[in-house]
Amino acid sequence: MATPDLYSELLKDFRFREGLKACINCGTCTAICPAAEFYRYDPRKIVDTVQRADNDEIEALLKSETIWYCGECMSCMTRCPRGNAPGKVIMALRNLSIKLGYFTESERGRQVYPLTESLNRNILKYGYCIYPDTFVFEEHPESGPVWKWHLEHKEASYARMGANYKGKGPGALRDIAPEDLSELKAIFDVSGGTERMELVEELSRKKAEEMGMSMEEYRKFTFEHCSDVHFNSEAE
Ligand code: SF4
Ligand code: SF4
Secondary structure, X not given: OOXXXXXXXXXXXXXXXXXXXXXXXXXXXXXXXXXXXHEOOOXXXXXXXXXXXXXXXXXXXXXXXXXXXXXXXXXXXXXXXXXXXXXXXXXXXXXXXXXXXXXXXXXXXXXXXXXXXXXXXXHHHHOOOOXXXXXXXXXXXXXXXXXXXXXXXXXXXXXXXXXXXXXXXXXXXXXXOHHHHHHHHHHHXXXXXXXHHHHHHHHHHHHHHHOOOXXXXXXXXHHHOOOOOOEHHHHO
């Protein structure tokens, strides 16, 4: 399949049109960016690359690690002297990377699969993106021993915090009624969410086959494995 005109594809995304007027390469976005402090990451370079509209360079960007470091906090938008929003440009790049299947080319991009699978499954099944019953402490050791204790004492702990865990009526962590879950599913269907989930799964399955893994092995590997190439501290 011939490579599409990637700049034209980006222009179809309103976030790209809103996020990039003309970059003067001043670097203010990088100076304010919290992600740039931790990752080998420079939003200025991304915006500069994109505005050159070179197909090969944009394709390399879509297959790279760098578009997955942004935390979408939009601090850059508040400071750019030209009114650009690098965070929005990056959202458009991520969207196109997924649409074209390029996201499976990078370690960070491949993490789209475990995140899509777990967060959307929780939303559609429970009505919450993070749900205590599906939170596996061993997969999140960084959450620390206090969180481990909460998970082991869910009922008592949430009751003391004033939540309505699995209860009827209002309150945090209440049971979501089946008709409301059906509405959520309908929103996913009409908004393209279901189609996006299916696409991510299909392309990830292809990559898992290429890597000689079952889907469960791939989910676990992409979720847990993080090489040290991403971080600033490793650069020195
Ligand atoms: S702050 Fe704005 S003008 Fe400056 S490098 Fe970033 S995007 Fe470009
Ligand atoms: S939106 Fe992304 S690029 Fe902008 S400041 Fe936040 S992390 Fe950095």
